[in-house]
Amino acid sequence: MQASAYLKLSVATAVVTIVLKTAAWWWTGSVSLAADALESLVNLAGAIFALAMVTLAAQPPDAEHPYGHHKAEYFSSGFEGILIIAAGLGILWGAADRWQHPQQLESVGVGVALAVVSSALNGGLAWAMLRKAREVHSVALAGDARHLITDVWTSAGVVAGLIGVMATGLQWLDPLLAIVVALNILREGWHLIHESTRGLMDEALDDDALARLQAVLVSFGKAHPARFDHIASRVAGQRRYVDLHLHLPAHWTLARAAALRADVERELMAAVPGLRASIQLLPSDVETLAMDEEHLI
Numbered sequence: 001m002q003a004s005a006y007l008k009l010s011v012a013t014a015v016v017t018i019v020l021k022t023a024a025w026w027w028t029g030s031v032s033l034a035a036d037a038l039e040s041l042v043n044l045a046g047a048i049f050a051l052a053m054v055t056l057a058a059q060p061p062d063a064e065h066p067y068g069h070h071k072a073e074y075f076s077s078g079f080e081g082i083l084i085i086a087a088g089l090g091i092l093w094g095a096a097d098r099w100q101h102p103q104q105l106e107s108v109g110v111g112v113a114l115a116v117v118s119s120a121l122n123g124g125l126a127w128a129m130l131r132k133a134r135e136v137h138s139v140a141l142a143g144d145a146r147h148l149i150t151d152v153w154t155s156a157g158v159v160a161g162l163i164g165v166m167a168t169g170l171q172w173l174d175p176l177l178a179i180v181v182a183l184n185i186l187r188e189g190w191h192l193i194h195e196s197t198r199g200l201m202d203e204a205l206d207d208d209a210l211a212r213l214q215a216v217l218v219s220f221g222k223a224h225p226a227r228f229d230h231i232a233s234r235v236a237g238q239r240r241y242v243d244l245h246l247h248l249p250a251h252w253t254l255a256r257a258a259a260l261r262a263d264v265e266r267e268l269m270a271a272v273p274g275l276r277a278s279i280q281l282l283p284s285d286v287e288t289l290a291m292d293e294e295h296l297i
Contacts, residue, residue, distance in 0.1 A: 004058070006129050007051040010144055013125050014044035017118040017151075028111035031098040032158045032178040035091040036115065039151050039185060042087045043122075043144075046080035050144045070236040074196045077143035081192030084147065088185035095178035102171045108162050115162075119155040122148045137240075137274055143192050150188040154181050202234040205242070205272070209233075212271040213242060220264055225249055227284055240275040242268060247284030257281050 021037035024030070053076035061068045105111075126148035133142035161177035164170070204210070210233065217228045227247040234241050246264065248257045258281070265277040 004051060004054050006125075006132055006141060007047055007054060007144065010047040010125060010129065010148070011044065011051065013121050014040055014047055017121055018044060020114045020118040021155075024111035024114035027107040027114075028105050028162070029103055030105050030108070030111055030158075030162060030174050031094055031103075032161055032174050032181060033111055033115065034094060035178045035181050036151075036155055036158050038087050038091060039084075039154055039181075040118070042080075042083045043147055043151055046076075046083055046147055047144055049079050050076040050141070052076075054138065054141070067236070068239065070239045071200060073139040074200050077139050077192050078196030078200075080143055080147055081189045081194075081196060084150075084185055084189030084192065088182045088189060091178055091182035091185065095175040095182060098175040098178070099172065102175075104171060105162070105165055105174060108166050112159050112162050115155050115159050119152050119159070122155070123152045126152060139195070143195070146188065146192070150185065154184065157181060157184075202236070205233040205235060205240055209240065209272045213268055216264070216267045216271050217244075220260075220267070224260060225284075226260065230280075240272055241278070242272075242275060243278045244280070245282050246279050247282050250283035 017040045018037060021033060021040050025033040025037050050073075053072045056072040057068075057070050059069050126145045129141055129145035129148065132138070133145055157177060157180060161173050165173050205213070213231075213233070217231075220226055221228065225248065229245050229247070231242065231244040233243075246257075246261055248260065261279050261281055265279060268277045269275045
């Protein structure tokens with residue numbers, strides 16, 4: 001399935017889990033289940049926005065955006081992070097009020113059962129989405145998957161707390177658990193905003209990708225009278241970019257130099273999936289063609 005298909009499935013799943021968790025909260029009166037339902041509502045809003053951004057990111061380059069729309073995914077991650085933080089603050093407010101005004105919970109067993117079902121749905125979807133996100137390097141898909149995982153852990157904690165309430169009769173466990181849930185949600189929201197900011201700042205490729213690019217350049221440098229410098233890389237959504245200068249002997253014909261450049265670009269793009277390589281040809285003195293491997297990237 002395409003990334004957009006997973007996000008559509010995420011929207012549908014969020015609707016189902018909202019219904020289940022809202023019913024659980026209505027039956028029990030549990031503030032921790034209300035917190036869990038609110039997080040699922042945030043999941044729905046985040047999934048809808050992520051779907052819109054992934055659709056935009058897939059659009060081809062145009063006159064106003066000649067390098068494409070790939071960074072749109074980072075707006076999705078940041079937006080979802082803001083929603084999560086807002087939900088966390090709302091949960092803290094509700095938990096503090098319940099702490100001051102305790103309430104007897106009812107039909108806790110029903111609430112636990114509904115929470116378990118919704119967690120199973122979210123857990124299965126999150127696992128599938130993370131696998132796809134790693135495959136296609138989708139920031140939006142990964143952000144939505146991590147949010148679902150947070151939801152699963154939230155529900156697991158809520159279930160454990162409600163079982164504790166049933167076993168001990170300690171009603172204050174419910175608001176205490178809601179506070180713990182809120183703090184975890186705030187942490188995840190900050191993480192998503194941080195990841196979004198890193199992407200918008202044109203962060204370089206990771207060390208593993210850079211090492212693979214370096215290996216390709218070293219190989220060509222040993223096989224041909226070629227030198228590479230001014231190497232820079234960046235990440236934009238699902239795309240990876242590298243720009244560099246290729247120095248070749250001044251007496252080479254343009255056709256010969258262009259052919260070698262095409263070979264280098266092809267090998268670089270094979271080494272790092274989703275890479276776009278831009279190589280500028282420059283003349284170089286034959287006596288200065290030795291390659292310094294320590295300064296490749």
